[in-house]
Amino acid sequence: MADGEEQLDLTGAVEAVERFLLQEEPRFTRDEVLARSGVDEAVAEELWRWLGFPQADHDAVAFTTLDVESLRQAVELVELGVLTEDRQAALVRTWGRSFARLAEWQTTLLADVALEEGVGDPVARVAELAEEVLPRVEALQSYVWRRHLVSAAGRLLAVESPGSPAAPLAVVFVDIVGYTSRSKSLDEAGLVAWLEGFEAVCTDIAVEHGGRVIKNIGDEVLVVADDPAAAAEIALTMVESGADEDDPFPQVRAGLAHGAVVSRLGDVFGPTVNIAARLTSLARPSTVLVDRGAYEVLSGRVQDDAEEPAEDRSSEDARDEPAEGDDTPYRFRRLRRASVKGYSRLQPWVLRRR
Template identity: 85%
Template sequence: MTGAVDAVERFLLEGTPSLTRDQVLEQSGVDEEVAEELWRWLGFPQADHDDVAFTPLDVASLRQAVELVELGVLTEDRQAALVRTWGRSFARLAEWQTTLLADVALEEGVGDPVARVAELAEEVLPRVEALQAYVWRRHLVSAAGRLLAVDTPGSPAAPLAVVFVDIVGYTSRSKSLDEAGLVGWLEGFESVCTDIAVEHGGRVIKNIGDEVLLVADDPAAAAAAALAMVERGADEDDPFPQVRAGMAYGEVVSRLGDVFGPTVNIAARLTSVARPGTVLVDRGAYEALSGRTDDEAGTEADEDDGVGDPRPGTDDRPYRFRRVRRTSVKGYSRLQPWVLRRAAG
């Protein structure tokens, strides 16, 4: 076991650990307090002064961090949040990838599985690293396009459609599944949600247990994705679970890959009160999709105004809305929702 771990470590760190913490600091020229803070934020285990736990790769990485500070990218107010995000994200990714390699080694059933993990690391990880770099670059292109498309590039707030999709009956279903079955069921749910979101021009922000949070620049894209998921869940022959969804449209603060603000909160609250198999939308989403204001929709509850989307170029996405009674949810009193449905035909 130790030999395999050492082999993986040598490969990943580009050599056998040969440096102590003090030697890394001396060779990199980075202040000890700054280096320790970076290591802590990244989630690395703390090493004693005499522990030989580092390689020249650690020296180069600290120098690069200092260069980013000098370029004004890693300013003091951004540094902690950015590095913590790196640490959390890569820690989760590394845990999953290590588990994947171990599973492959065990499935093969040939020779020593521990030694096979070390062999697979050398064969597989360079390709994974290259693919990760490619995926990262593609997402940079997409993120840059969204950022530069707004009127005030660099502003943390921009109009977005936010959708939460929640599994109906998750608690009771999860009790009937073993660990592997539960993981497979949730992964299937998340995979379908991601496919539908991307297909309709949206993007998944995160998975929260039995719930998925997605956003889209175009409210019509978000509505189409939410309705597609609800319709999949209503099909008894489809293994996709029954779901309910809440959608809101308005200013959203985006930070480090997550989204915040009242629009996000309202979408979450609407999901919590939506009936199984329905999509509830807020006033902002209703007005964006229908082209009508709340006042033009009338004041009667349970009104079906049958409004299509009159905006040029969107006639192929007609909707119907049923105004339901105002509801009070945490943080919002008398929230006005509408049930979103596709128009017949």
């Protein structure tokens, strides 16, 4: 803030937004919420803590009818067997983290719009935007949630054993090459814009080829796909875009693994995920490395260690070209086994288009 510039008092706007979102003025203390909901204090405090809500003093009037109803609904889910003791903490924590991040981004967006020069009183503008924008945001969020439920249900029912904790998936890690040096040359706004652009393109490529982004981890993105060929196209498209000097997409490297993956609360776990990450760390710039599982599915060949060529153990230039008449769109170059964290003899292949 510049010297002499007065700081805006947005207290009135915050109170107006709070009234709109909570549908009424805060009217209950914590003890009154517990009494009205019939929920044990220890249970309520645990739920609020998992959700990341700030703790209110016993005599603070900070709650509304929505808080009472929400506690009742949580108890009903427990009684229905949906929120069992072993699922409750993880599920509620995921809700809390996800919605906290989403709410922070949305309020920042509203504030930026409201504080733009030339739009009148910013305090009134915040309250006005809340009434005009937030109902539409809420409806859109509900729609997106429902569409993702449909997709998730379809994937669950498509596997051979829907109750199994693991299912075959192709996992792709994509990592920006030279991220540290590039990030040092950008200011905060520039770095955010650069990473958001990277994430947006990654999402577009993943969705276009039938994959889905699990998460972005700074300069890295984790993508999964049910079809290994789709995962291969995602990885190759990203490294090709990064290798194009006329494309603003940054240079990247990728690791692709295929095998059993545990999906839980929107994230993925297991050795296949770990191997994909390790392959990424081994890959050279603008290169895709694949593991044995992905190689066998994509090439149509089962690799037998007993038939491993002697030259392959001593040279990274040993090639495994598609056999004559093979209709696979890919070619592979077998590299020497590598020792990485957790895997002493990880076998990678370079994946290229045929």
